[in-house]
Each structure stands twice: as structure tokens, then as C-alpha cells.
Amino acid sequence: MADLDESNLRRYLDEAVSAAHEAGNLMLECFARNDAHTSVEEKASNADLVTKYDRQVEELVLTRLRACAPDFGVVAEETASKEELTDAPTWVVDPIDGTTNFIHRQAECCVLIGLAVRKRAVLGVCFIPKMDELYTAIKGHGAFCNGRRIASSGCKDLTKAMVNLHFPSYSRGPKVLERILGVNHDLLAHPVRAIRSGGSAGVDMMHVARGRLDAYFEVGIYPWDVCAGQIIVEEAGGVCLDTMGGKFDLSSRRVMVASSSELASQLAVHLRRRCYDTLDAENYQCSKEEADLKRRKT
Amino acid sequence: MADLDESNLRRYLDEAVSAAHEAGNLMLECFARNDAHTSVEEKASNADLVTKYDRQVEELVLTRLRACAPDFGVVAEETASKEELTDAPTWVVDPIDGTTNFIHRQAECCVLIGLAVRKRAVLGVCFIPKMDELYTAIKGHGAFCNGRRIASSGCKDLTKAMVNLHFPSYSRGPKVLERILGVNHDLLAHPVRAIRSGGSAGVDMMHVARGRLDAYFEVGIYPWDVCAGQIIVEEAGGKFWVNQPGQLSFEIQFNRGDRVRDLRTVIEKVTGIPPEAQELRANGEMVDKEGQFLEAMDLSDIWVMDDRDDSPERGEWNPDPEEAGSRFHLPRIGTYIFSAILTIFWVTQVAGVNPYGNWPEGPRLDWSQVPEDLRPGNTPIQRPQALTVEPEQEKKMIEQRNKLPAA
Structure with a gap:
């Protein structure tokens, strides 16, 4: 090799x-x-x-x-x-x-x-x-x-952050929608500065790397959506994590990128609260303890 | 002023x-x-x-x-x-x-x-x-x-639309959030093709005018956010394809307020067919109202034919005959079945094998069982007339028979 x-x-x-x-x-x-x-x-x-x-x-x-x-x-x-x-x-x-x-x-x-x-x-x-x-x-x-x-924005405060989220196209069952709209609600009420929705994982991650966006997360992505983005964001000074706040895994179908680890941890609090870790409607009923357990495992 | x-x-x-x-x-x-x-x-x-x-x-x-x-x-x-x-x-x-x-x-x-x-x-x-x-x-x-x-996309189906919404920055009380997220939920569940959020009313309206987005809505905007956008979106008009039998289709852009007669002038420029010789069909229907507004018409299937042309292909205005035939059309299917039954009936009748040929009297005669002189083409022979017996005479005859000594 x-x-x-x-x-x-x-x-x-x-x-x-x-x-x-x-x-x-x-x-x-x-x-x-x-x-x-x-x-x-x-x-x-x-x-x-x-x-x-x-x-x-x-x-x-x-x-x-x-x-x-x-x-x-x-x-x-x-x-x-x-x-x-x-x-x-x-x-x-x-x-x-x-x-x-x-x-x-x-x-x-x-x-x-x-x-x-x-x-x-x-x-x-x-x-x-x-x-x-x-x-x-x-x-x-x-x-x-x-x-x-290029360098990411370095924003450390969720109330000053522009966050990008993604409305799923793969699956739109009632439980999936409840979860993503729940996260959406919590972020608006936090309040974050602005919420955007771009529709391309790659471009959104480039915006984070460039400092035009402060955070982006998505569940249901595939390795090819994030592999290039991960290294570009990390080299630009941002962080790339699991949506639950754990270590990032290319094939886990979850990603959260942020301009700083402080911002990522604030965002992860909201995502964990809504158990935003899968688009699988069957797997929805995970309690807070289970979510914490999962987080520790990863 | x-x-x-x-x-x-x-x-x-x-x-x-x-x-x-x-x-x-x-x-x-x-x-x-x-x-x-x-x-x-x-x-x-x-x-x-x-x-x-x-x-x-x-x-x-x-x-x-x-x-x-x-x-x-x-x-x-x-x-x-x-x-x-x-x-x-x-x-x-x-x-x-x-x-x-x-x-x-x-x-x-x-x-x-x-x-x-x-x-x-x-x-x-x-x-x-x-x-x-x-x-x-x-x-x-x-x-x-x-x-x-520029022209807007002309998309007519919400399930194929890319919709832009805006998360408010002015006010984020619980009821405001409930309402915008409720709309968001309903759109996702409809389902629309995609939801985007751009964050600038002006740019989003330009995207709609340009056809990159299909719809955008917002509550809480001010006149300065929308005044320029309104006129640009309204003036952006639309576009559609014009088809010709046996020739390449071409795209036409139109304004609000353009009428059928304006369309005919444009078609003349492209194809050279003078307006009075243009046979214009929209979804199979002949277009004859010259003053009709284009924006009020369904422009998904427009065909133009040259009236001066008498070749057999001229009538083929339908873009895809296979697709039109595959549609389930109950009256048409009924007609097919009925005429098929009639044909079968007639053919078997001629061949003489139709068991229902004599309906409603009953099955056709089996000629082998009929005496030869009664079959078609033969002269019937004279047969003795049946005796007609009056009821009273019949009674007498029965009485006489009963009186006879046993054999």
C-alpha cells in the first residue's frame, strides 16, 4: 500500500x-x-x-x-x-x-x-x-x-451564533418532524441570533470553516456528505463532533460542526434534550438517561 | 409633482x-x-x-x-x-x-x-x-x-416546490414560535420538496423571480423589505415550452398581461407561421380566445401546427400517445368491451356456432332431428290433418270406451 x-x-x-x-x-x-x-x-x-x-x-x-x-x-x-x-x-x-x-x-x-x-x-x-x-x-x-x-469564526456564544439546520428529505415521519422542530424551537427560544437552512451539507460545512456560519448539524448524513467537510472544518479551527457531543464517526450518520468547542457543547445540550441522534422513528423513545448512556459509550 | x-x-x-x-x-x-x-x-x-x-x-x-x-x-x-x-x-x-x-x-x-x-x-x-x-x-x-x-419557475405543485421560510428575529415569544413551527411542520409533512431559510427577504424574492425558489413567505416585514421585490417578482412573468409536430420545441417567456395574440406574434417570429395559419392547442383544446391572458391558462402542454400543412403528421398534436392511452378511462374501456362482445356475437352467428344465436327463444334447432322435408329448401309433404275433437264428443267417446268389455 x-x-x-x-x-x-x-x-x-x-x-x-x-x-x-x-x-x-x-x-x-x-x-x-x-x-x-x-x-x-x-x-x-x-x-x-x-x-x-x-x-x-x-x-x-x-x-x-x-x-x-x-x-x-x-x-x-x-x-x-x-x-x-x-x-x-x-x-x-x-x-x-x-x-x-x-x-x-x-x-x-x-x-x-x-x-x-x-x-x-x-x-x-x-x-x-x-x-x-x-x-x-x-x-x-x-x-x-x-x-x-481560512479560519472559522471562533464564536463561543450560542446567542451570537448563526446556526444552520437541515430539514430531512430521507424521512419525514411524525416523530422525526417532532424532534427536528423541537430542536428548532429550542434554538429560536434560546435565542440564537439566526437560523438558516442551506440544503447542502458540504456547502454548509464550508461556511462554518470560512466563518460565515457558526454551527451546523444534521442527522441522516452519509460518509460522502461529511468526509471532505470534516477535515476542512477541523483544519480551519472548528470542531466536528457527533450530534450528542461525542467523538465524530464517519459512518454514524450524525454530524455537528461548530466554530468552537464551547459553542458545540452549548448546542449539544439542546440536541441531547431532544434525543436528536437518529431519523429512525422506531428508535425514538429513548429516555434522557439512555441518551446520556449512549453519549458516554461514544 | x-x-x-x-x-x-x-x-x-x-x-x-x-x-x-x-x-x-x-x-x-x-x-x-x-x-x-x-x-x-x-x-x-x-x-x-x-x-x-x-x-x-x-x-x-x-x-x-x-x-x-x-x-x-x-x-x-x-x-x-x-x-x-x-x-x-x-x-x-x-x-x-x-x-x-x-x-x-x-x-x-x-x-x-x-x-x-x-x-x-x-x-x-x-x-x-x-x-x-x-x-x-x-x-x-x-x-x-x-x-x-428573467422568469419565475412556474411550478404549480407544492410537492415539487422549494419553499423558503423565515424564522423571526423581531419577536420570538412562545405563540409566535408555535405558529411558525406549526407552518414548518405542515409543509414538511405535506410534503414539500425542500425547505430553505435564507434570511434576506430581498434575496429570497429575487430567487423566486429568477425561478431558483418556488415560494417565500414572511410575517413581520416592513415596506422597505418588499417594495422593490414585489414589482420584480410580479414583472418576472413565466416561461413555457411550445411544441411542434416533428420539430424541436422552443421556450417562450411571457409577462403578466401578455395575451394569446402576443404569443402568436412570437411564434411567427420563431417558426415563420403567420398568426392566422397557426393552429394552437393547449392540452388538446383549441385556443380560440385571442384576448385571453397567458398567465390564466394552463401552459403545460402547448402545441402549434401549421394550418397550411396537409401532411398526415399534422394532426399529431398529442405529445405522447402511449401516455395518453395508458390513462384509466372508464367510459372508453366500457366502449371497447361492448364492441368486442358485439364482434364475437356476430362472428359466431355467421359461423353458425353461436349457442345464443336464437336468444331469447332458446338454442338454435338441431336440423338433424328435423324431418327431412321440413329442412330449408325442401318441399314439405302433405300430412293428415290432426282430428279436432269437441270436449262433449270426447266425453262421450270416453264413456263408450269404458262400457266396452274387458279384453
Whole structure:
């Protein structure tokens, strides 16, 4: 297996960046053609969408990544979503994060390419073609946007924070809604400064890394939604945790990023109170003690 | 008071646009300096913020507007928020809409300049400096983004819509929260396709006008938040596809107030078919009311055919015959079944194997059981007539028989 020292990582980063640029150009072409909405298919529900461009972009990105590192594993949204994330070096790719935004021609959609080793991200690339912003990070070497060092806002006070939340598209059962709207209510009443909802995990995490948002959390995400974002946020000085406040796990389907650990712990209080750890309606009735127990385990 | 005809409005629009550009440049400078958060003040609550830049931008914009139209009223967020909106022409200005986003260096903040006459917007300018998008509209002349016509998405189905809502910053009492979260819940459960929250009324309305969002609503806004947006959204009109048999479809944008006869002129420009030879069909129905407003029509399936064309393909206005046939249509299915039964009946009748051929009298005769001379084509032979016996005579005959000695 290839050694992952810094020079190697830089090489992989260059490859990932050029793959992301190529993918971004394909997305811009599609914006210009204005035909994304003609190839929309519904995945799990009529709010969970995929277009033919997702598959095209993924093929393009994976071909390049496989050529530069043939022995790495691949986990990707469209064609390799069933692959298990192992300890081996693995490319984690989301060809178009924020597909619904992409279909509606919103700027908030991006290409996400991450490299995970021992289930931790070590390299991340995020390209937002409509804003022409390229975010990159290598573990231990800082996060960059278009070549300039970025830093999170460092906000430590939830009442001064702009928080981004996500309304689930995967599942909208009554208990799921009760939980997310409960969190929404608690945050508004706290009061936080503002609540936003962007709709793309990747872009929202970039905003946290850049300091435009102070916190973001979501339940129901997949590794490819967060792998690149995790390392970019962490290298920008933010924190990436589980929604219950524990250590972050790429495959746990939970993420909370914040500009500081103080802010994360204040946010986690609200999330724990509403047991916001799963979208599984069956698993809803967990008491406060159980939630605490779960937190200690993780 | 200055007359507000079109040329005057264009002049005011040019002034408002250059004021908006200047204001946008100031905002970009501030983004570059990155010091907006150092001058934050709280207005009504700690979520309702204002910076020194709001005041600077407003002063800059109002100076220019007052110079070009000194007799107009002014309602603006920071310095003239108490002014009553009257029937007189009034500039309605929000120097930085989405101040919280501005402080957090988000792209979604804009300069809004509107002109209201009789409390209705007649002119609107919105400049989003970070996205470099300038939206303008004059009543009756369409809406533009950076000089190009824009159209809203035309989405008609809430389950396919992306809806933007706004979490209030002015007031967050328990009842207010209960109401907005109740709406939020109902929309998610409807289900709408997606819910977003952008945080700037102006930018969200531009997204609706541009077709990037399908709906937006908010309670608690002020005139300066919506005056420019109203006219831009209303003027944005819509767009739809026009299909032609055997040829490429083309997209058409229309304004509010455009009628069918306007559509025919546009079609003539694209296809070369003169208006009187255009056979226009909307969802299969012939369009014959020339004065009908396009916005009142269902524009999901528009076909145009050339009346001068007599080829057999001409009649194929239906886009997808398979799809139309697959629809479950009870009367049509009933007709099919009935005619199938009739056909079977007739065929078996001719073949002579129809067991119900003689209905209702009963099954057809088996000719082999009939005496040969009675079969069709033969002359029946003479048979003795049956004796007719009167009842009284019959009684006598029975009595006579009973008297006979036993054999």
C-alpha cells in the first residue's frame, strides 16, 4: 500500500483538485444548458432526488481518482454507496452534494472528494462551481479557500451564533418532524441570533470553516456528505463532533460542526434534550438517561 | 409633482441603479475590510442588528435619490422608518437587507430601492453585490437580471416546490414560535420538496423571480423589505415550452398581461407561421380566445401546427400517445368491451356456432332431428290433418270406451 506521507498527500490533493475542477465545469455546463430538471429521478422519497449528472460527474471523478491511486478503496454516493468504510485508505466521493439545489439552479451545490485513512479524513476537497470557491485541506497543514488560509469564526456564544439546520428529505415521519422542530424551537427560544437552512451539507460545512456560519448539524448524513467537510472544518479551527457531543464517526450518520468547542457543547445540550441522534422513528423513545448512556459509550 | 410616464421611470431607474451600484461597492469594501461585526448594535432584540454600514449606505443612496427627485417622499429603514407611506410617489429604501447575513459575511444580502405610487410599487432595483446580480423592473416592462429577462419557475405543485421560510428575529415569544413551527411542520409533512431559510427577504424574492425558489413567505416585514421585490417578482412573468409536430420545441417567456395574440406574434417570429395559419392547442383544446391572458391558462402542454400543412403528421398534436392511452378511462374501456362482445356475437352467428344465436327463444334447432322435408329448401309433404275433437264428443267417446268389455 502506498505510504501516505505529506508529499504523497500533496500529489493526491492535486489530483483531487483537478478532478473537482473538471466535475465543476461539467456542472456549470449543465447550469448553462438548464436541463437538470428534465432527468430527475426520485430515490427514497419525492424529496430525495438524483439526476443523470450525478452519475456522469461521479464517473468522471472516480476514473481520475482510480487512475492516480488504483489500490485505494472507493465509497461514493451513486455507484459505490454499499461499500463498507474500512481502515484502508479510501476515497469518499459525493459527485453533487445538494442535488435538490442543483436542480433548482441554486448556487449551493458542490463536489466533495475526501480521503479517509482508518476511518478518519486526512484530505478534503470541496469545489462550489457557482461561487467559484475551491476549499482544500490536508491533515496538519491548514485549510484553504482558493489558495488563501481560512479560519472559522471562533464564536463561543450560542446567542451570537448563526446556526444552520437541515430539514430531512430521507424521512419525514411524525416523530422525526417532532424532534427536528423541537430542536428548532429550542434554538429560536434560546435565542440564537439566526437560523438558516442551506440544503447542502458540504456547502454548509464550508461556511462554518470560512466563518460565515457558526454551527451546523444534521442527522441522516452519509460518509460522502461529511468526509471532505470534516477535515476542512477541523483544519480551519472548528470542531466536528457527533450530534450528542461525542467523538465524530464517519459512518454514524450524525454530524455537528461548530466554530468552537464551547459553542458545540452549548448546542449539544439542546440536541441531547431532544434525543436528536437518529431519523429512525422506531428508535425514538429513548429516555434522557439512555441518551446520556449512549453519549458516554461514544 | 413630476409625471411618472415611462421615460421618467427609466430615468429614475438609471439613477436608482447607479445608486445601488455605489452602495454595493461600499458593501464589498466592507467585506474586504472585514469589520462589519465590530460595529454591531442591537435594535429591538439581540437578533435584530444594525451596523454603521447600514447608515452609511442609506445616506449615500438617499442623497442620490433626493437629488434626482427632490419632491418624492422617502421611507427608509434606518433614518426614515417612521415616515407614513402616502399616495404620493415615495422612494422605499432598505440600504442593507439581510444585515445579519452581512455581518456574518454571507453572500445573501442586498441593496433594495423601490418606488411606490399610491402604495403600489412601480419600479424596483435590487443589487446583490457578492453575487454580482442586479435585478430591475419597471411596471409593465418585465423584470431583468443583469440586463437579461428573467422568469419565475412556474411550478404549480407544492410537492415539487422549494419553499423558503423565515424564522423571526423581531419577536420570538412562545405563540409566535408555535405558529411558525406549526407552518414548518405542515409543509414538511405535506410534503414539500425542500425547505430553505435564507434570511434576506430581498434575496429570497429575487430567487423566486429568477425561478431558483418556488415560494417565500414572511410575517413581520416592513415596506422597505418588499417594495422593490414585489414589482420584480410580479414583472418576472413565466416561461413555457411550445411544441411542434416533428420539430424541436422552443421556450417562450411571457409577462403578466401578455395575451394569446402576443404569443402568436412570437411564434411567427420563431417558426415563420403567420398568426392566422397557426393552429394552437393547449392540452388538446383549441385556443380560440385571442384576448385571453397567458398567465390564466394552463401552459403545460402547448402545441402549434401549421394550418397550411396537409401532411398526415399534422394532426399529431398529442405529445405522447402511449401516455395518453395508458390513462384509466372508464367510459372508453366500457366502449371497447361492448364492441368486442358485439364482434364475437356476430362472428359466431355467421359461423353458425353461436349457442345464443336464437336468444331469447332458446338454442338454435338441431336440423338433424328435423324431418327431412321440413329442412330449408325442401318441399314439405302433405300430412293428415290432426282430428279436432269437441270436449262433449270426447266425453262421450270416453264413456263408450269404458262400457266396452274387458279384453
